[in-house]
Amino acid sequence: MASLGSIATAPLRAEREGDKNAKSIVFLGLLWFAILFAVLALVVLLVTAFFDGRTRLDADLITQYSSTVFPERAGARAAILGSAMVIVTTAALAIPLGVAAGVYLEEFADPRRWYNKLIEVNLTNLAAVPAIVYGMLTAGVALSIGLPRRVVLAGAIALALLVLPVIIITTREAMRSVPQEIRQGSLALGATPLQTVWRQTLPSAIPGIATGSILALSRALGEAAPLLLLGGLVFVTYDPNGLMSGFTTSYRSRSSTGRHSHSWRFSRSHRQPLSCFWSCCCS
Amino acid sequence: MECDGVDVYYGDFKAVCDVSLGFGYNEITALIGPSGCGKSTLLRSLNRMNDLIPEARVEGAVTFHGQSIYAKDVDPIEVRRRIGMVFQKPNPFPKSIYDNVAYGPRVTGMKAADMDDLVEEALTRSALWDEVKDKLKQSAYGLSGGQQQRLCIARTIAVRPEVILMDEPCSALDPIATSRIEDLMAELRDDYSIIIVTHNMQQAARVADRTAFFTALADETTGDRTGLLVEYDLTNKIFSSPADERTEKYITGRFG
Ligand SMILES: Nc1ncnc2c1ncn2[C@@H]1O[C@H](COP(=O)(O)OP(=O)(O)OP(=O)(O)O)[C@@H](O)[C@H]1O
Ligand SMILES: [Mg+2]
Numbered sequence: 001m002a003s004l005g006s007i008a009t010a011p012l013r014a015e016r017e018g019d020k021n022a023k024s025i026v027f028l029g030l031l032w033f034a035i036l037f038a039v040l041a042l043v044v045l046l047v048t049a050f051f052d053g054r055t056r057l058d059a060d061l062i063t064q065y066s067s068t069v070f071p072e073r074a075g076a077r078a079a080i081l082g083s084a085m086v087i088v089t090t091a092a093l094a095i096p097l098g099v100a101a102g103v104y105l106e107e108f109a110d111p112r113r114w115y116n117k118l119i120e121v122n123l124t125n126l127a128a129v130p131a132i133v134y135g136m137l138t139a140g141v142a143l144s145i146g147l148p149r150r151v152v153l154a155g156a157i158a159l160a161l162l163v164l165p166v167i168i169i170t171t172r173e174a175m176r177s178v179p180q181e182i183r184q185g186s187l188a189l190g191a192t193p194l195q196t197v198w199r200q201t202l203p204s205a206i207p208g209i210a211t212g213s214i215l216a217l218s219r220a221l222g223e224a225a226p227l228l229l230l231g232g233l234v235f236v237t238y239d240p241n242g243l244m245s246g247f248t249t250s251y252r253s254r255s256s257t258g259r260h261s262h263s264w265r266f267s268r269s270h271r272q273p274l275s276c277f278w279s280c281c282c283s
Numbered sequence: 284m285e286c287d288g289v290d291v292y293y294g295d296f297k298a299v300c301d302v303s304l305g306f307g308y309n310e311i312t313a314l315i316g317p318s319g320c321g322k323s324t325l326l327r328s329l330n331r332m333n334d335l336i337p338e339a340r341v342e343g344a345v346t347f348h349g350q351s352i353y354a355k356d357v358d359p360i361e362v363r364r365r366i367g368m369v370f371q372k373p374n375p376f377p378k379s380i381y382d383n384v385a386y387g388p389r390v391t392g393m394k395a396a397d398m399d400d401l402v403e404e405a406l407t408r409s410a411l412w413d414e415v416k417d418k419l420k421q422s423a424y425g426l427s428g429g430q431q432q433r434l435c436i437a438r439t440i441a442v443r444p445e446v447i448l449m450d451e452p453c454s455a456l457d458p459i460a461t462s463r464i465e466d467l468m469a470e471l472r473d474d475y476s477i478i479i480v481t482h483n484m485q486q487a488a489r490v491a492d493r494t495a496f497f498t499a500l501a502d503e504t505t506g507d508r509t510g511l512l513v514e515y516d517l518t519n520k521i522f523s524s525p526a527d528e529r530t531e532k533y534i535t536g537r538f539g
Contacts, residue, residue, distance in 0.1 A: 112337065181374035185435070188332060189387035189442055190364025199390065204377060 078240070082152070082247035085240050087221050089156035094163050094220075095213050101164075102171025102209075107197050127165040134161045135226025142230075149230050153243040158226040163216040170212025174205035284329070284366075284446060284476065289343035291324050291333065298324045300509045301343070304495055306446070311468060311477045313487035313518065316497030317533070321510025322480045323371075325497075326448050329478065330366035331359040347446075364391050367444035371451040373431035375423035375438075380406075380415050383423045383434055387442035401441060409437035410467055429460025436467065440475070447471065449479040453486065465490050484534055487518065494521040496530045 050057075056072070064075030105123075109116040138158040142149035178201050186196040240247040284306040291299040299321035306312050314322045324333070331352060333339040345352050352362045364387075375383050384402045387393075393401075402419070406412040411433045415426070423434055432452060439447055449468075453461040461483075468477055468490050481487050487494050495515040499508040514527045525531045 110337070179374075181370065181372060182376060184332065184335065184368075184370065185374040185376065185438075186386070186390075187335065188330070188363055188368040188370075189390065189438065190360055190367075191387075191390040192360050195390045199386070200376060 079248050082240050083221065085152050085243075086155050086159065086227075086247060087217060089152060089243060090159040090163065090220050091213070091217055093156060094160035094167055094216070097160075098164050098167030098213070099171050099209060102168045103175060103197060103202065105168070106172045106175040107193065107201065123165050123168055127169060130225075131162050131223045132225040132229055134158045135229030137161065138226065139230050148244065150246050151244045152240055152247045154230050155227050155247065156243075158230060159220040159223060162223065162226060163220045166216040166219070167209075167213055170216070171205070171209050174208025174212065175201055177208060178204045284348075285344075285346045286325075286329075287344040287346070289325070289328065289341065289345060291321065291328050292340045292342070293324075293336070294338040296507055297509045299328075300511045302497075302510075302512045304512060304515045306476060306478055307493060308476055309472055309474075310492040311472055311479060311490050313491035313494045314478065314480045314497065315482070315484065315487050315494060315533075316510070316513075317499060318482075319508060319510075320497040320499040322497055323450050324510070326368075326450055326478065326480055329446075329448055330368055331362050332368060334359055364442055365444050366446040366448060367439035367442065368448040369432070369435050369439055369450070369452050371454055373428055373435050373455065375426070375431050375434050378423065379420045380423050380426070380434060381419040384437050384441050387438055391442055393442065405437040405441035406434075408440055408467075408471070409433045410463055411437055427460075429456045429463070432456060432460070433464065433467070436464070440471065444475065446476045446478065449477065451480050451482060454482065461486070484522075488522050491518045494518045496521060496525075496527075496533060498529055498533070 060073050061075045062080060063077055064073055065078050066076065067074040105116070105119065109119075111117070111120075135158050138154055138161065139149050142154050148154070182200050182204065183196055186200045187193070191199070285304070287303050289299065289302045290297060302325060314326065316322055324339075327333045327336075328339075328341045329345060329352075333341060341353060347362070347366065350357070352359075352366075376386060378386070381402055384405050385398050388398065388401055403412060403416075406415060411430060414430060415434075418425075423431065426434060432455070436447075436452070453464055456464065465486065468479070471477060479487075479491065493516065496513045497510050498513050499510050501508050514521060514525060514530045516526070521530060522534060525534065
């Protein structure tokens with residue numbers, strides 16, 4: 001038998017031009033240009049923002065309320081606290097509900113039942129509904145049952161509705177990627193389906209669920225439309241002090257004098273001792 | 284444990300047709316036959332693992348100590364606890380070795396006086412204790428394939444089932460690991476009844492007391508291949524003087 005070395009074979013040296021022809025170089029250049037352009041835009045943005053605003057880069061920016069009287073000392077405190085409260089409430093509403101719904105649909109629902117099919121179709125459609133529709137829905141419901149709508153809870157409910165389909169879908173995706181063998185192994189030992197979900201499937205799916213939930217919540221955080229529709233306050237000079245408090249979130253902290261007096265009065269009447277707590281914590 | 288006229292369907296497709304056999308107490312029964320003849324399907328229907336496949340349907344009677352396991356008032360969870368299963372591919376949980384073994388007793392609410400002892404006993408019986416006793420807290424995924432499979436066996440015997448179903452438990456293992464698992468089966472036979480699916484004829488001949496040979500017949504009209512039981516007898520008999528010529532052809536390697 002001929003040894004391997006003696007068999008004539010094509011040389012292994014690179015004889016083709018590989019990536020060194022003109023076309024490849026142009027293409028590579030384009031790729032580099034694209035990435036440079038993106039980075040450049042970001043750098044310009046950061047640098048100008050820094051130089052234009054550096055006189056205001058002090059603690060006031062986050063510890064002071066917005067103010068039309070002393071704009072040079074105004075801060076985003078109410079907006080930051082408002083955003084935080086809204087998003088924490090949204091998460092508290094949407095994540096347990098979304099994960100539970102996703103787990104049910106993936107592990108327990110019989111996909112052949114018509115109502116489960118209906119839910120499926122609706123879910124995918126709901127994920128594509130424009131955000132403002134959820135704002136309208138929440139506002140409408142709040143109005144018709146006579147509850148206040150300019151409050152943290154209403155904003156959080158609207159945002160929770162908005163992200164719920166996304167959380168459900170990512171939860172299902174994460175559960176589906178857990179190997180079937182794990183479920184079978186658990187069930188074959190005499191575990192109930194609920195124990196199997198609770199102790200095996202759900203823990204294995206948590207990284208996927210977390211990623212999906214964080215992405216969904218960051219979408220909610222940046223969403224202005226439903227909150228505008230609920231009439232979240234535009235100019236607030238107090239800390240939100242509970243779920244039924246008026247609030248503002250970061251993207252709307254620009255003042256309008258017309259709203260000013262109104263919301264200020266609104267806020268005074270709702271002010272509660274709890275706000276002292278917030279002030280102590282934050283200043 | 285007995286099967287009487289068992290048919291298993293996947294939707295309209297009949298995968299197993301009219302199987303009747305009785306599995307002996309404290310015996311090892313081997314199921315052999317060509318690929319696709321429904322051995323795994325039959326095995327899964329013995330502890331209701333087929334329930335997990337929505338379109339699967341079992342007809343006929345499967346009885347365990349005289350009770351039908353498909354009766355309405357039977358709890359499939361209890362069936363699976365009493366009739367354990369080891370899969371073809373080792374499937375440890377993404378947990379520590381200790382937790383893998385302790386999982387079954389915990390979920391079935393076994394009143395173990397001392398979980399550590401229970402885990403040690405199960406691992407010792409599955410011939411794994413010496414290899415893992417210093418790393419019980421490490422992930423089970425760090426074990427070799429053979430060790431993982433023995434861990435799965437340990438996990439199964441930790442809940443003290445009466446019957447253990449094994450679906451090609453050695454097909455991913457080297458000969459040394461295989462022979463350890465075979466030794467293990469011989470040892471477990473004193474306390475458990477074992478039903479094993481295997482493609483390895485020597486293995487069946489070595490470990491099994493009885494052997495059932497299955498084959499698949501194509502339906503003339505639909506072309507569906509349905510599995511049926513050809514012959515069931517003492518292993519010696521099957522391998523020395525089979526009654527059916529299809530069995531003889533298969534075990535001498537001229538069939539399927
Ligand atoms: N989940 C399923 N859905 C539909 N058909 C299935 C399913 N599982 C198995 N079958 C069919 O049932 C028949 C028997 O399959 P089974 O897995 O029981 O064969 P087997 O004897 O175990 O084969 P092997 O020796 O290759 O493991 C095959 O024709 C297969 O296509
Ligand atoms: Mg099989």
